[in-house]
């Protein structure tokens with residue numbers, strides 16, 4: 001098995017060698033994860049896998065466990081007398097990027113969705129369910145994890161007024177790539193090709209029912225993920241309970257994700273400067289440095305809202321995310337500092353690029 005095809009590169013190798021100093025482990029990539037059952041691909045083939053007892057003992061939180069897309073160090077258990085050998089995972093290489101969310105409910109805990117992804121296809125439906133506020137939430141989560149977002153507007157056949165939809169998307173996407181598709185017929189999917197080069201990994205996110213599995217099936221050219229019809233009340237019922245990484249023949253890899261009604265954010269407050277770059281940019285011009293952008297005098301953000309340049313719904317979405325993330329960070333349980341620092345170096349580059357977009361606009 002050629003691991004380069006699975007995304008292995010010099011930088012992962014260097015990290016791997018550092019941890020694997022006694023040379024006892026082989027590199028492998030997690031291609032399936034459900035609870036604590038895994039499947040990995042290594043140079044010697046595909047194996048079922050579990051973590052070692054020591055790994056289990058050292059893991060502090062659920063985010064420390066391997067997830068789909070992780071690069072890990074394994075030993076193949078040759079003692080296993082059954083026909084199928086089992087790989088034992090001894091360590092995980094630091095993640096270069098990831099996607100995570102807060103677990104549902106009141107618990108303050110990070111739930112990893114997938115790791116080491118180059119890109120995220122943020123899929124939204126152009127049907128009646130279309131909602132730019134939801135796109136903003138996904139963008140914050142994607143920026144936090146350091147992958148590149150590509151916005152995929154699916155169900156173009158159900159869209160009556162594409163022009164006004166595109167204008168709406170423009171107010172949240174700015175110069176991020178936006179691609180329109182019809183998952184059912186496959187029309188427009190060729191525009192995804194430049195983002196799916198061999199060796200790259202792409203995660204799909206978006207609400208349930210927007211067409212993620214349908215698009216993946218089209219890309220794979222065969223039905224590996226079950227897609228089911230919508231319930232009569234219009235809500236999607238298809239849920240993908242596990243995460244699996246697939247190779248698209250001749251192209252990159254894709255990870256489908258369970259749909260969620262609402263994404264619970266797991267991010268640092270600074271991520272808002274990526275998703276809402278123009279608002280944070282304007283905020284610096286407010287008269288008061290602690291301006292709440294609601295009814296304070298001299299508020300530069302409200303000025304642009306009154307002038308019709310910023311949708312008031314976008315401002316409330318910003319304020320809502322801000323309150324949410326303030327609550328999260330107040331608990332002081334956000335992602336481990338080490339992992340975060342690693343990520344910061346990447347995000348500074350992003351941040352500059354994103355801010356540059358607004359220099360001439362406001």
Ligand SMILES: Nc1nc2c(ncn2[C@@H]2O[C@H](COP(=O)(O)OP(=O)(O)O)[C@@H](O)[C@H]2O)c(=O)[nH]1
Pocket residue numbers: 154155156157158181182183184185206207208209210211212213214215226227228229230236238259
């Ligand atoms: N009209 C239309 N229906 C689509 C399109 N893409 C997907 N669907 C349908 O939408 C439903 C949900 O799709 P699915 O892929 O399961 O959504 P997922 O929950 O995001 O994985 C299925 O009935 C699909 O056939 C599209 O472009 N146009």
Ligand SMILES: [Mg+2]
Pocket residue numbers: 212213214238239240256257259
């Ligand atoms: Mg699905």
Ligand SMILES: [Zn+2]
Pocket residue numbers: 283286287291292293294296298299300301302
């Ligand atoms: Zn203000």
